[in-house]
Amino acid sequence: MNRKAWIALCTAASTFVWIGASSLPSSPVLAATTSTSQPVLQLGDQGAAVKTLQTDLNLAGYSVGTPDGIFGPATQSGVEKFQRDHQLGVDGVVGPATWQALTSAMGPNASDLHDSAIYFNGHLVTSPKAFAWNNTTYMPIYYVMQLLNTIHVQSSWNGKQWSLTAPSTQTTNVSGLPLNQLKPGQQEILLNGTPVAYVNSIVFPDPASNVDTTYMPIWYIMQALSRLQFKTASWDGVTWQLANTSVYYAYDKTGKEIAGPYQTEADAQAQLANVPGGTVRDDSGTVEFTEPDFTAYSANGTTIGDYTTLAAAEAALVNVPGGTVKDSTGKVVYTAAEYQAFTSPSSQPEDFTTLAAAEAAVAAVPGAFVEDSTGKIVYTVQDFKAFVTPTSTPTDYTTLNQAISMVSSSNIGYVVDVSQNRVVYGPVSYDYLDSSGNWQNSQTGSIGPAPSFAQPGDKYVSVNTSTSSSPQFYLIEKADGTYVGQAVSSTSTNSQNPFQTVDLRFPAPTTVTGQQIDQFLQSNGSPLAGLGQSFISAQNTYGVDATYLVAHSILETGWGKSSIAQAKNNLFGYGAYDTNPADDAGMFPTNDYAIRFEAWVVRYNYLEPTGSYYSGPTLNGMNVNYATDPLWAQNIANIMSQYVATTGGSASQYTQFSYSNTPPIPAVQQEPVFLVHGAQGSIMQNPYITPQYPNGALPVWSNPATGSQQMFPGVLQYGDSGRGVQLLQEALINSDLQPDGQFGPLTQSAVEQWQQSHGLPVTGICDFNTWLSLFPAPSTSIPEGTTVTIDQMRQGLVGNLVILWYHVMAANGVSGWVDSQYVSPQETQNGQVVSNIFRVTPTSGYTVPVYADETGTGTPVATYHSGDEVVLNSLVPVNTAVAPDSQGFIPIQWVNQQTGQASVGYMNASTVQLTPLTPPANSTTTTSTSTSTGG
Numbered sequence: 001m002n003r004k005a006w007i008a009l010c011t012a013a014s015t016f017v018w019i020g021a022s023s024l025p026s027s028p029v030l031a032a033t034t035s036t037s038q039p040v041l042q043l044g045d046q047g048a049a050v051k052t053l054q055t056d057l058n059l060a061g062y063s064v065g066t067p068d069g070i071f072g073p074a075t076q077s078g079v080e081k082f083q084r085d086h087q088l089g090v091d092g093v094v095g096p097a098t099w100q101a102l103t104s105a106m107g108p109n110a111s112d113l114h115d116s117a118i119y120f121n122g123h124l125v126t127s128p129k130a131f132a133w134n135n136t137t138y139m140p141i142y143y144v145m146q147l148l149n150t151i152h153v154q155s156s157w158n159g160k161q162w163s164l165t166a167p168s169t170q171t172t173n174v175s176g177l178p179l180n181q182l183k184p185g186q187q188e189i190l191l192n193g194t195p196v197a198y199v200n201s202i203v204f205p206d207p208a209s210n211v212d213t214t215y216m217p218i219w220y221i222m223q224a225l226s227r228l229q230f231k232t233a234s235w236d237g238v239t240w241q242l243a244n245t246s247v248y249y250a251y252d253k254t255g256k257e258i259a260g261p262y263q264t265e266a267d268a269q270a271q272l273a274n275v276p277g278g279t280v281r282d283d284s285g286t287v288e289f290t291e292p293d294f295t296a297y298s299a300n301g302t303t304i305g306d307y308t309t310l311a312a313a314e315a316a317l318v319n320v321p322g323g324t325v326k327d328s329t330g331k332v333v334y335t336a337a338e339y340q341a342f343t344s345p346s347s348q349p350e351d352f353t354t355l356a357a358a359e360a361a362v363a364a365v366p367g368a369f370v371e372d373s374t375g376k377i378v379y380t381v382q383d384f385k386a387f388v389t390p391t392s393t394p395t396d397y398t399t400l401n402q403a404i405s406m407v408s409s410s411n412i413g414y415v416v417d418v419s420q421n422r423v424v425y426g427p428v429s430y431d432y433l434d435s436s437g438n439w440q441n442s443q444t445g446s447i448g449p450a451p452s453f454a455q456p457g458d459k460y461v462s463v464n465t466s467t468s469s470s471p472q473f474y475l476i477e478k479a480d481g482t483y484v485g486q487a488v489s490s491t492s493t494n495s496q497n498p499f500q501t502v503d504l505r506f507p508a509p510t511t512v513t514g515q516q517i518d519q520f521l522q523s524n525g526s527p528l529a530g531l532g533q534s535f536i537s538a539q540n541t542y543g544v545d546a547t548y549l550v551a552h553s554i555l556e557t558g559w560g561k562s563s564i565a566q567a568k569n570n571l572f573g574y575g576a577y578d579t580n581p582a583d584d585a586g587m588f589p590t591n592d593y594a595i596r597f598e599a600w601v602v603r604y605n606y607l608e609p610t611g612s613y614y615s616g617p618t619l620n621g622m623n624v625n626y627a628t629d630p631l632w633a634q635n636i637a638n639i640m641s642q643y644v645a646t647t648g649g650s651a652s653q654y655t656q657f658s659y660s661n662t663p664p665i666p667a668v669q670q671e672p673v674f675l676v677h678g679a680q681g682s683i684m685q686n687p688y689i690t691p692q693y694p695n696g697a698l699p700v701w702s703n704p705a706t707g708s709q710q711m712f713p714g715v716l717q718y719g720d721s722g723r724g725v726q727l728l729q730e731a732l733i734n735s736d737l738q739p740d741g742q743f744g745p746l747t748q749s750a751v752e753q754w755q756q757s758h759g760l761p762v763t764g765i766c767d768f769n770t771w772l773s774l775f776p777a778p779s780t781s782i783p784e785g786t787t788v789t790i791d792q793m794r795q796g797l798v799g800n801l802v803i804l805w806y807h808v809m810a811a812n813g814v815s816g817w818v819d820s821q822y823v824s825p826q827e828t829q830n831g832q833v834v835s836n837i838f839r840v841t842p843t844s845g846y847t848v849p850v851y852a853d854e855t856g857t858g859t860p861v862a863t864y865h866s867g868d869e870v871v872l873n874s875l876v877p878v879n880t881a882v883a884p885d886s887q888g889f890i891p892i893q894w895v896n897q898q899t900g901q902a903s904v905g906y907m908n909a910s911t912v913q914l915t916p917l918t919p920p921a922n923s924t925t926t927t928s929t930s931t932s933t934g935g
Contacts, residue, residue: 041094045071053094053102057082060105061134063185063200066159074184113207117239118147123286125150129207131215137237138215140206147242153228157214163190166228173227187216189224196224253277253293265289276306277328293328296320299338299351310334321353339378343368355379366396367418378719383418389463390474390485400424411443412461414476416483421628423459423477430459430476453488453496455479460488484630498651499548499637499644500619505607505663506655507539508547516647517550521560523646528553528560528571530847530865534592537898538599543666544607545654548619549599551639555632569867572598574795575802586802587820589674589793590868592897596672597795603666618657671794675895677902679790679837679871681808682827683782683818684919697781698823700816704796704805707817710775711798716766718748723797728766731774782810782818787827793820824919826878834875838882838914840864848912850894850905854887861905862894869917870894873904878916884909 038049046069054067057078064078076092083090086101112131116139117124128143141162145155154165166172174194182188182198189197199220206213218240222232225242234241248268250258252275262268265280269289272278277293294313296304299322307313310325314334317323322338339358340349343365352358355370359379362368367383384403385394388410397403400415404425407413415425429443432454439450454460457479462471475484488496517532528550535553539546556573557565564570568587571594575586588594606626607617613625619633626632644651655661683698701707713724726741732750748764755762758773782788792807798819806823809815825837842848849860864870873891876882884890889906896903 038094038099040096041071043071043073043076043092050075053079056102058185059202060102061200063183065184114238118143119239119241120147120151120243120286122241122243130218131204132237133202136217136219138202138204139218139221139240140204140213140215141201141221142206142213144221151230159187159214161188161190162216163193164224164228165192171229173229187214189216189220191224191227196227248280248282248288250275251279251281253279272308274308276308290328294325294333297324297326299323321351335374338372340371341368342371364398366398380419384424385416385418386413387416387485388413390461390476390487391463412463416485421483421630422481423483426459427461427476430461431473432457432459478624482624486630486634497634497637497641498656499640499654500633501657502545502548502619502640502651502654503617503657503661503663504545504548504619504622505543505603505617505661506545507543507664508545509649509653511649511653512536512547512647517546520643520646521550524559526554526559526561527566527846527866528557528591530845530863531591531595534595534865537592538595541596541666541668541672542599542603543664544599544603547640547643547654548636549595551636551643552598553595554639555636566867569594571595574598574601584801586795587804588795589676589804591865592868593672593674593793596897600668600672604669616657617663674793675897675900675902676790676793676871676893677895678873678893679825680827680835680875681788681790681806681823681825681837683784683786683788684822684824685784697783698818699777700780700782700808700814700818701778702816704794704817707805707819708797708803710778711819712768712771712775713798715768716743716771718743718745718764728771728774778816780814780816782808782814786810786812788823790823821920825917826919827875829875832877833879835878835916836872836875837917838870838872839917840866840868840870841913841915842866843911843913848907850892850907851889852903852905854885854889854906856889856906856908861903862896864907864912870907870914872914882909882914890914 038052041050041053048069050071051067051069053071054064054069054075057064057075058067060082062078062082064075079094079098080090080092082088082102082105083092083098086105088097088101112133113129114131115127116130116137117127119125125147126143128140130137130139132138141157145157148155148164152167153170156163172191174191174196177194177196178198180198182195185200186198187201188195189199197220199216201214201216203212203214205211218235222235226232231243232240248262248265250262250268250271252258258271258275258278262271265288268280269291272280272289272291275291276295278291279287280289281287292308292310294307294310296307296313296316298304298320304316304320304323305313307316310327310333313325314336317325317334317336320336323336324332325334327333337353339352339355341352341358341362342349343362344367349371350358350361352361355372355378358370362370362381365381368381369377370379372378382398382400384397384400386397386403386406387394388407389412394416395403395406396418397406400417403415407415407425410427411429412427414423414427416422417424427442429441431439431441431447433450433456434440435456437450439447439454441447451473453473453475459476460473461476462473464471473488475486475488477483486496514533514536517535518529521529521532535546535549538544538549553560553571556562557571560571564573564581564585568585569591570585570588571591573581573585574594574597575584588597602622605611605613606615606622608614613622615621615624619636623630623633629635641651643649644653699707699711701710709727713727716725716728720743721741723741725743725747726739728743729737729739729741729747729750732747732754737746737750751766751770752762752764754760754774755764755770760770760773788806788808788810790806790808794805794807794817796803796805798821804820805817806820807815807817808823826833826835828834840848846866848864850862850864851858852861871893872882873893882890888909890909890912892905892907894903894905895901
């Protein structure tokens with residue numbers, strides 16, 4: 001904005017009064033407009049032009065008092081002095097030349113404004129706009145009054161006097177008062193009624209409120225506050241660090257005052273030697289010190305006691321297995337030894353205080369295991385299943401020799417190592433397809449033409465049945481030793497479920513529609529009803545059979561009724577590791593996004609020959625790497641068969657796999673991103689991040705992939721395994737170290753060498769500082785408490801855990817991807833917790849329509865499913881029900897996930913209940929070894 005345009009915003013008016021620091025001025029004092037076309041003025045003239053003249057003289061530094069529109073002797077004197085200083089004819093008459101000179105000589109421009117910050121005792125209080133004029137900085141006293149209010153100093157402003165009143169307990173200094181007298185146009189600063197400074201102020205519009213505000217030279221403000229025992233710790237022209245010389249008080253953690261006041265902080269701290277969680281506060285209420293507070297709990301959460309040192313709290317748990325110590329932030333900082341021995345995954349564990357005792361308790365139970373207090377399996381008893389025949393009930397043994405002894409009398413007996421799902425002792429007599437395509441028996445040689453199910457390298461055995469003259473064939477193991485144990489055929493005709501060999505890269509028949517899928521799900525009482533079109537859209541986008549996607553979601557979620565599906569919109573068990581599936585399973589913002597994401601994962605990881613888990617584009621091929629259950633493919637195929645039979649289709653309509661198949665090219669190859677509009681959140685205050693990343697702020701990454709690789713996954717040490725360990729190994733660049741994801745002796749040695757060469761404590765444990773030396777934090781971060789806008793979500797990882805990443809934008813312009821574990825969907829405004837991100841629960845059925853307007857007529861523009869997240873059109877308190885507008889509708893912001901178009905839509909309030917999304921629990925245990933139940 002140019003000079004004249006800026007000044008045009010300011011108008012002259014009468015004096016205003018501030019009462020307290022929270023009152024904004026209602027009318028301006030000195031700001032004015034200037035124009036070289038103003039009339040000629042002289043002694044005796046009156047009116048608006050005279051008031052403009054007086055205002056401009058004040059702004060130019062020629063004080064003539066409060067502009068009153070009367071050209072008197074004081075105004076004439078000011079004009080003559082101005083004319084004399086600017087080499088004009090000194091006649092006291094304001095003509096064109098004098099007006100022109102005034103325009104050039106007036107006060108600050110809009111361009112002079114700059115950001116500033118006022119800190120008190122290290123805490124940011126306010127960030128006003130200031131300006132530099134005549135080699136000094138002018139600060140708006142309204143914002144200084146806000147500061148004074150927080151430190152219990154009353155202040156008022158009447159346009160001429162700024163009065164400061166200190167509390168009775170506050171020491172003040174009114175010695176060395178100014179010797180000069182109050183000059184016309186100057187203002188006074190009063191301390192407890194005594195003038196302590198005379199200053200020339202400037203009235204200027206405050207950009208934050210667009211209201212004219214009085215600015216005073218900061219030097220005089222500093223001198224006045226120093227008389228109140230407040231000192232300027234530093235001032236660099238932008239940042240003002242202010243501190244007090246306070247007295248101190250000691251409190252216990254309930255807020256009860258122990259004693260005081262004390263003249264020094266050290267004296268107050270001494271009172272807290274045996275007061276866990278006690279605080280020292282200065283007389284402004286600012287916490288200056290907190291005594292450590294460690295609370296010891298039993299394994300069931302019962303409080304044992306509070307302690308001021310971690311060692312004392314640990315000592316209290318010497319005979320409490322599984323007990324924990326939490327610090328004052330609630331973070332667990334110590335866990336007493338606890339080992340739980342399980343005879344099977346579903347058994348009730350038995351607790352022990354030592355690993356040796358837990359091992360001894362289950363040493364004779366095949367497949368039994370012991371977990372430590374973190375849930376990590378630290379001991380497993382070997383489990384060898386001995387099958388006399390493929391149809392016999394297996395017997396479990398803890399040693400291979402015992403198992404072999406059991407089956408040695410059977411030519412078709414075999415032994416499976418359960419932990420590896422591999423055949424470790426094969427049948428003596430088995431059939432196989434040799435390299436020439438001949439069907440052979442390991443003992444008798446050639447036995448005739450090869451059946452259609454035979455695959456090179458696989459081993460089969462046949463069992464005669466009482467119901468058929470033809471033998472039943474079983475696939476015992478794949479060419480790589482993987483155990484299968486499935487019936488494949490009773491003759492040379494393949495008798496396995498035909499859907500197990502469907503080429504999943506081809507779409508389902510055109511008779512399979514979203515409506516048909518919904519009718520099938522509805523008829524089976526499934527909460528998945530309403531997602532039919534999502535399955536079809538995922539098929540059409542990523543080239544994955546929709547019938548398979550439906551059947552897979554049914555299997556993983558128990559027809560949509562599992563807790564993981566209900567709580568996390570996770571329909572395919574993505575990230576649900578066997579050791580802790582409920583907590584580890586990934587969160588999805590909507591069911592539709594979960595379906596699209598799964599289709600993309602399956603297509604490019606399992607169905608494409610270039611995929612990392614490819615073993616063929618069929619259910620049988622996926623079964624090799626997707627799930628440990630050997631019947632996984634068969635179970636999904638059975639559900640597909642049920643769907644096809646119920647809807648009147650036929651397996652022959654689906655494309656069977658052949659190496660000569662040329663599947664359609666998917667419409668989209670990129671990973672799906674969930675788009676949102678207007679979602680607000682705040683960076684959480686979290687002790688896991690605060691002391692670690694610079695400035696206690698959440699690091700911002702350029703993309704989720706980089707963040708997944710470089711975000712600190714938690715402490716890594718000997719015995720850990722997984723993706724975090726693999727990333728650590730890759731970063732260490734040690735020629736002897738293979739990035740296998742296992743933290744063994746070589747990895748420990750490499751960590752020690754790195755720590756020694758980089759001046760770090762040599763522990764062999766990859767703590768945060770070690771990780772940061774390998775993966776420096778990005779230069780961009782967002783401080784805790786910052787409000788952010790979320791516009792994209794995307795699945796990623798941190799360590800071994802599946803984590804949703806958010807693309808956020810902060811008010812200061814910072815944008816990028818952050819770990820969603822540290823973004824709360826709620827924020828506090830004016831003492832209320834508010835949010836605009838809610839979960840949808842239909843009042844009936846499983847879906848809620850969204851309309852383009854509040855008539856609720858016409859075709860819905862969108863549909864939300866039960867459990868989906870929705871963004872409201874405004875922030876609302878989370879502790880009250882979302883109220884509809886006058887038309888009975890709730891405005892929302894939704895995004896077309898195909899086009900990216902953001903729109904406002906309307907939900908009929910009678911059809912939906914909305915529950916506020918709660919802040920995440922900030923899981924940080926990301927290094928454990930786990931096996932996924934899916935994905």
